[in-house]
Amino acid sequence: MASGPTAQERADAGRALRTEVPRSRHEEFSPAPDRADPVDLIERQSALRLPELVPLRYGRMLESPFRFYRGAAALMAADLATTPSTGLTTQLCGDAHLLNFRLLASPERHLMFDINDFDETLPGPWEWDVKRLAASFAIAGRQNGFSEPERAGILRAVGASYREQMRRYATMRTLDVWYAHDEMAEVAAEEAGELGARGRAGLSRMIGDALAHDTLQAFRKLTRRSGDEVRIAADPPLIVPVRELLPGAEGERLAGTLEDLVTGYGRSLRADHRRLLEQYRVVDMARKVVGVGSVGTRCWIMLLLGRDSGDPLLLQAKEAGESALAPYAGPSRHDNQGARVAEGQRLMQAASDIFLGWRQTTGIDGRPRDFYVRQLRDWKGIVQTDEMVPVGMRRFAVRCGGTLARAHARSGDRIAIGAYLGSGTVFDEALARFAERYADQNARDHQALVAAVRSGRVRAEAG
Known part of the structure; x- marks a missing residue:
């Protein structure tokens, strides 16, 4: 193995970059003169999705500027590519808004706090993730009616936490960085002294909800029994079983394709996890609508049973297209976009789902499509930002900034x-100013979509 620069040389190189890219320049943002029309860019994305679900996507993005922001990662990727960058790269989440930081289970059955969504993951400039995270807090703070000084404190906390934790990780041994994680028992103890009674109650509720949102809860919610059979219950258009989506021979072919997807994706798992998967059999499958930015992508849920009908496993196979960052950061080194997502997740998360893997399959239209597969629900918990007061959002900003630095x-x-x-x-300070400027741009882009719907240029549907 070739020797690289020493720690001192790396530190010196980092400090030297302050001359080339002054830290104060990270406040800069103004829309490029040739900036694409935001609705055009969103429509180009929609052209690759299931047309009957695209109006649902627009309906969700219409609801608020923050909902719009969640579905507009591609817009911001184009904008971030015009902002100052040090040239230092890392594995990026690609969509590091605040709701993509949440509770999840480790394989050891510990409740963790970590990043959760990696659909856009790709190597790129570290600044892009930090700026997307900060802008999400600016937009959420506005939605909650926080004053400008209250938002400024929250936004500075994002940058300070990222900076301070990155400096701490710089002093740690490499293996200690790799083993670092945020276990919720420890997080709750740390936060108890900082939050008021309302904040502590909200944190306790979130932890309780996360522990209740497991495979068995999803199984009870999403399935029904008919005699000795267990099947996924229809809830159109959000959940449509394959037997209802495509009746007859065409549906049988699709079901066979999805069964092959489950069998084949097992080859991307570790040998022991593959052996675990082999102890289950597929009994039903359905199309599911997920998220805001992902609406319209092909997403399937599969019900598997182990020993008997009381031994379920729910898997989600989600279509993976090219990252929204790829036009600006370069294409993935992975031939399979599902592998890009899964490997990026493994690089960034402290502990990943044991069933996380990928597979390419051919759709009923004859086109090859890449998917990544994971458990549908495994102790997932998400914050309710619209219920937060400024002190609670500031504490959450500190937690998210530090978690992103670790990743x-x-x-x-x-x-x-x-x-x-x-x-x-x-x-x-620069990051806080950037976030407010980008929140202004996001508000303008949201209004552009509102106008496009009102004019009939695009059709939106609530749901």
Whole structure:
């Protein structure tokens, strides 16, 4: 193995970058003169999706500027490509807004706090994830009616937490960085002294909800019994079993394709996890609508049973297209976009789902499509940002900024990034100003979609 630069050389290189890209420049954002029409860009994405579900996507994005932001990762990727960058890269989430930080289960059955959504993951400039995260707090703060000074405190907290934690990881041994994680028992204890009674009650409720949202809860919610059989219950258009989506021979062919997907994807798992999967059999499958930005992509849920009908496993197979970052950060090194998602998740998460894998399959239209597969629900818990008061959102901003730093430190040059950021608050202040500027742009883009729907240019449907 070739020797690389020393830790001191990496730190020196990071500090030298302050001359090339002053930290104060990270406040910069103005729409490029040739910036694409936001509705045009959203429509280009929609052209690759199931046309009958696209109006649902627009309906969800119409609801608020924050909902719009969640579905507009491609818009922001184009904008971020025009902003200052140090050239230091790491594995990016690609869609690091605040609702993609949540509770989830580790394989050891511990409740963790981590990033959860990796549909857009790709190597790229570390600044892009941090700026998307900060802008999401600006937009959420506005939606909650927070004052400008209250939002400023929250936004500076994002930058300060990322900076301070990255500097801490720069001093740690490499294996210690890799083993670092946020276990919720420890997080709750840390936060108890910072949050008021309302915040502590909200945190306890979120933990309780996460522990209740497991495979058995999803099984009870999503299935029904008919005699000795268990089947996925229809809830159109959000959940449509294959037997109802495509009756007859065409549906049977699709069911066979999805069974092959489950069998074949097992080859992307570790040998012991593959052996575990082999102890289950597929008994039903359905199309499911998920998220905001993902609406219209092909997403299937599969019901598997082990020993008997009381031993379920629910898997989700989600179509993976090219990352929204790819036109600006470069194409993935993976031939399969599902592998891009799964491998990016494994790089960034402290502990990933044991059933996380990928597979390419051929659709009923004859076109090959890439999928990644994971458990449908495994102790998932999400914050309710619309219920947050400023102090609670600030504490959440600190948690998210530090978690993102850990995820980046696993694959990027934590020493150079930490040295570049330094011990002062220059970057924090610049990030806060950027976030407010981008929140203004997001509001304009949301209004552009509202106008497009009102004019009949695009059709939106609630749901």
